[in-house]
Amino acid sequence: MITLGIDLGSNTVKTVLLRDGSQVIARSLRKGGHDMETVMNECLEEVYSAASGEKPDKIVATGYGRVSCKIADKEISEISCHGRGAYFSMQGARTVIDIGGQDSKAISLSDNGKVIDFVMNDKCAAGTGRFLEVMAQALQVQLVDFGDVSLKADRSVDISNTCTVFAESEVISLMARRESKENIIAGLHKAIAARVIAMAKRLRIEDEVAFTGGVALNSGVKRALESASGKSIKTPDHPQHIGALGAALFAFDMAKE
Amino acid sequence: MEQFNQLSEISSNERLRKLMVGYYMKAKFSWLTRKKIAWITSGGPVEPLISMGITPIYPENHGAMIGARKMGPELSDAAEDLGYSRDLCSYFRCDVGSAVLKKSPIDIRPKFLGGRAVFGGGLPKPDLLVCCNNICGTVLKWYEVQARFFNVPLIIVDTPYNYDGETTEIIEYVTAQFGEMITQIEKATGKRFSEKEFIRVGELSDEAVNLWNEVLSICENVPAPMTCFDAFMYLAPIVTLRGTQEVVDYYKQLKVELQSLADRKISPVPEEKFRLIWDNLPIWFKMRRLSKTLANYGAVLVADTYTNAWADNDISVEKPIESMARVYATAYLNRNTETKIKNMVNLMNRFKADGFLIHSNRSCKPYSFGQLDIKDEVSRRTGKPALMIEADMCDPRAYSDEQIATRIQAFIETLKERKATA
Numbered sequence: 001m002i003t004l005g006i007d008l009g010s011n012t013v014k015t016v017l018l019r020d021g022s023q024v025i026a027r028s029l030r031k032g033g034h035d036m037e038t039v040m041n042e043c044l045e046e047v048y049s050a051a052s053g054e055k056p057d058k059i060v061a062t063g064y065g066r067v068s069c070k071i072a073d074k075e076i077s078e079i080s081c082h083g084r085g086a087y088f089s090m091q092g093a094r095t096v097i098d099i100g101g102q103d104s105k106a107i108s109l110s111d112n113g114k115v116i117d118f119v120m121n122d123k124c125a126a127g128t129g130r131f132l133e134v135m136a137q138a139l140q141v142q143l144v145d146f147g148d149v150s151l152k153a154d155r156s157v158d159i160s161n162t163c164t165v166f167a168e169s170e171v172i173s174l175m176a177r178r179e180s181k182e183n184i185i186a187g188l189h190k191a192i193a194a195r196v197i198a199m200a201k202r203l204r205i206e207d208e209v210a211f212t213g214g215v216a217l218n219s220g221v222k223r224a225l226e227s228a229s230g231k232s233i234k235t236p237d238h239p240q241h242i243g244a245l246g247a248a249l250f251a252f253d254m255a256k257e
Numbered sequence: 258m259e260q261f262n263q264l265s266e267i268s269s270n271e272r273l274r275k276l277m278v279g280y281y282m283k284a285k286f287s288w289l290t291r292k293k294i295a296w297i298t299s300g301g302p303v304e305p306l307i308s309m310g311i312t313p314i315y316p317e318n319h320g321a322m323i324g325a326r327k328m329g330p331e332l333s334d335a336a337e338d339l340g341y342s343r344d345l346c347s348y349f350r351c352d353v354g355s356a357v358l359k360k361s362p363i364d365i366r367p368k369f370l371g372g373r374a375v376f377g378g379g380l381p382k383p384d385l386l387v388c389c390n391n392i393c394g395t396v397l398k399w400y401e402v403q404a405r406f407f408n409v410p411l412i413i414v415d416t417p418y419n420y421d422g423e424t425t426e427i428i429e430y431v432t433a434q435f436g437e438m439i440t441q442i443e444k445a446t447g448k449r450f451s452e453k454e455f456i457r458v459g460e461l462s463d464e465a466v467n468l469w470n471e472v473l474s475i476c477e478n479v480p481a482p483m484t485c486f487d488a489f490m491y492l493a494p495i496v497t498l499r500g501t502q503e504v505v506d507y508y509k510q511l512k513v514e515l516q517s518l519a520d521r522k523i524s525p526v527p528e529e530k531f532r533l534i535w536d537n538l539p540i541w542f543k544m545r546r547l548s549k550t551l552a553n554y555g556a557v558l559v560a561d562t563y564t565n566a567w568a569d570n571d572i573s574v575e576k577p578i579e580s581m582a583r584v585y586a587t588a589y590l591n592r593n594t595e596t597k598i599k600n601m602v603n604l605m606n607r608f609k610a611d612g613f614l615i616h617s618n619r620s621c622k623p624y625s626f627g628q629l630d631i632k633d634e635v636s637r638r639t640g641k642p643a644l645m646i647e648a649d650m651c652d653p654r655a656y657s658d659e660q661i662a663t664r665i666q667a668f669i670e671t672l673k674e675r676k677a678t679a
């Protein structure tokens with residue numbers, strides 16, 4: 001049996017095609033634009049071709065665009081999907097920290113992987129991928145290199161502004177004062193981690209922490225989260241696809257019924 | 258007035274509408290009847306005013322109407338133009354904006370005058386302001402601003418916060434002020450205070466409050482015959498007109514009608530799956546949308562801390578002033594966090610709730626302060642989950658549909674999961 005999960009995020013569209021609720025057949029990820037539907041169709045073609053034309057029995061959509069996804073049999077919130085996907089990828093995960101393009105969230109899971117509680121950032125880009133994106137532009141460093149670059153820092157500067165816009169001017173003035181990019185980036189990681197951990201602490205942060213979402217590919221943020229929380233944090237494989245994977249798992253539940 | 262109870266059987270809805278329209282019409286034409294108008298804070302002592310034939314007017318109730326009519330941003334902008342910060346309470350901003358612009362949902366345009374706004378929109382001009390800080394500190398500054406704007410006397414009743422519960426010192430202090438307040442009202446309006454009349458009004462007020470309590474308690478029934486979205490509407494008379502016979506009569510009728518629905522297990526939400534408690538003020542400009550969203554999930558707001566804040570009163574015949582002082586000194590928002598936790602736990606149990614929704618209200622600091630602790634503690638004591646949503650009662654600029662929808666959906670999914678595994 002084949003099921004499909006679609007995560008229509010604020011920046012990207014992700015899909016996961018799953019066989020029998022256990023084996024990932026294919027994943028795809030594309031930058032979203034204003035024409036979400038076209039991007040989604042491209043993603044679908046990609047994963048369908050990997051399944052040599054076999055079509056899914058059930059489809060579940062999640063993410064901000066979930067409600068307008070016409071092909072889905074059901075839409076489920078990104079909280080439930082991320083919780084489900086993270087627990088599947090990292091058995092025993094009890095806390096999920098997800099940092100995506102425009103939101104960040106923390107999810108508490110029970111010992112059998114059910115969502116107990118969650119918090120999400122509110123109306124502010126400070127603790128999200130968008131924050132780093134803006135800074136990457138200001139620093140003229142590729143976002144994908146942030147993790148490696150921050151490894152070379154000899155210290156992390158303090159970024160005192162939480163507001164993305166103000167922090168950007170702070171970064172610009174730090175550069176004018178000839179602070180190294182490495183140290184600034186390490187400082188930015190620390191700032192975002194402090195913000196996200198403060199939010200996650202509204203729940204309990206357990207020992208088994210999974211870090212998911214696009215920003216989880218940045219090893220610098222992961223290290224900063226570890227030092228801010230005092231926990232060792234794991235990034236499951238394909239952290240950007242966790243939501244879509246969760247959706248595909250929910251689709252499998254439906255298909256079984 | 259918008260109605261959320263889809264059940265056409267509630268014929269008292271028409272009575273409610275007439276009651277409220279009549280109230281504002283009479284107040285607007287008080288210059289004809291030579292009635293004095295006192296603006297008063299929502300937690301303020303209204304009984305002495307009514308007993309002296311003075312019409313009490315509540316800018317906060319007006320604020321709610323402004324919010325529900327989605328006039329918040331426009332009126333707030335006018336206040337912000339005067340230099341007031343957007344971080345201040347949106348009721349205050351809307352009140353100032355409405356006074357300055359003469360714009361309001363209350364806008365009488367008689368047909369015989371060709372529909373022109375001859376009287377100007379907004380609340381009737383006050384002769385006197387009565388401010389009781391048992392709800393917040395904002396009202397002190399708010400009423401000072403309006404006292405200057407309208408150039409009328411301001412009476413302040415100071416009710417210290419009940420950090421350690423109600424103490425004798427607090428009650429004595431507030432009782433003394435009530436005595437003083439009555440003298441000040443007499444001086445400002447030329448009306449005489451009569452204890453006999455005051456006791457009569459106090460008794461009516463008690464009766465109305467008891468009836469209100471009974472009305473709210475009907476939602477202990479499963480399924481509940483109304484939701485909080487209805488209760489938020491039914492609340493208006495208990496806030497504005499308690500102490501009058503009409504209000505007692507209205508709630509008597511409402512009670513009978515709701516009880517009959519409850520007996521026949523009729524509910525406005527077709528399939529009641531989740532019973533939830535609401536904390537804080539309503540989000541006035543999103544009532545319809547939120548009630549629909551929740552109803553779609555079979556979620557019903559069966560009780561809330563806000564409407565219940567008016568369900569507690571006890572003015573005694575023996576010690577009328579002191580007992581009134583006690584009532585107002587121990588208003589809900591003037592109580593410590595532990596009392597609020599206990600109150601929430603009590604509501605959760607009484608109404609057999611599955612969880613609770615906490616509105617972290619950008620405007621109302623005293624109501625929103627401590628909510629994270631309340632959430633944790635109530636969840637710990639009841640074993641039930643809570644969702645906190647960030648919004649504002651009147652200002653849609655502090656609200657995001659998309660975010661709130663996602664949070665509510667996720668919360669309902671966790672509730673479902675819990676029920677399935679229970």
Ligand code: SF4
Pocket residue numbers: 317346347348349392393394395396590620621622623624
């Ligand atoms: S701050 Fe809260 S209690 Fe005070 S006036 Fe505003 S809404 Fe009412």
